[in-house]
């Protein structure tokens with residue numbers, strides 16, 4: 001029941017920078033993984049390989065899902081919302097489905113921003129914008145959610161609340177989730193398993209199921 005299999009992956013940029021060296025990793029369906037480690041350790045590269053945004057120099061990344069509707073979405077540190085569009089239009093943008101609007105309103109409820117459908121991104125706080133970005137990432141019902149430091153720019157309290165909201169949603173939707181974070185406490189609080197990236201490889205990992213919902 002592994003959702004993502006990474007086997008002996010190497011990634012070398014421009015024939016000179018080794019970003020990943022012999023990384024092997026299996027991620028189960030529904031598992032919440034945190035990738036931590038120093039800057040330059042290869043976390044973003046691994047995430048981009050899983051997202052299919054880059055190819056490994058050698059080795060394999062396999063996504064084991066037959067559901068082709070919409071496999072995965074990435075949420076970034078910056079919200080990437082279109083400032084000239086309302087919240088509802090930001091969520092609906094790019095879809096021709098008749099039910100899109102209803103689905104967008106459902107997701108606004110899920111991220112507790114039902115009253116903000118007609119607001120514009122500039123009228124929202126940082127935390128609210130990230131909740132909209134999360135709703136946007138969930139619009140296509142992905143099976144895998146990739147989170148690249150999504151809470152890095154938020155203040156401590158907002159960050160905590162967002163952690164809980166993300167956990168709650170990931171559990172409800174049984175998402176397989178990979179979170180890149182510099183914050184070890186955040187990793188321990190959210191993840192089932194923490195993977196430490198060091199010297200371009202996954203040098204160490206720790207299971208932490210007890211931490212789920214702690215605090």
Ligand code: ADP
Pocket residue numbers: 013014017018019037038039040041042043044045046197
């Ligand atoms: P992290 O996310 O842990 O900070 P990265 O995956 O961003 O690590 O980077 C790993 C290494 O690969 C670093 O040395 C970085 O400079 C290099 N690197 C990352 N992306 C590129 C790229 N597109 N082109 C060249 N080198 C890159």
Ligand code: ADP
Pocket residue numbers: 044148149
């Ligand atoms: P993050 O803050 O998520 O770790 P990075 O700083 O690793 O992001 O990368 C930001 C962008 O810059 C990415 O698109 C990556 O491909 C590119 N990049 C990172 N390191 C290098 C590098 N050494 N040379 C060229 N591009 C790089």
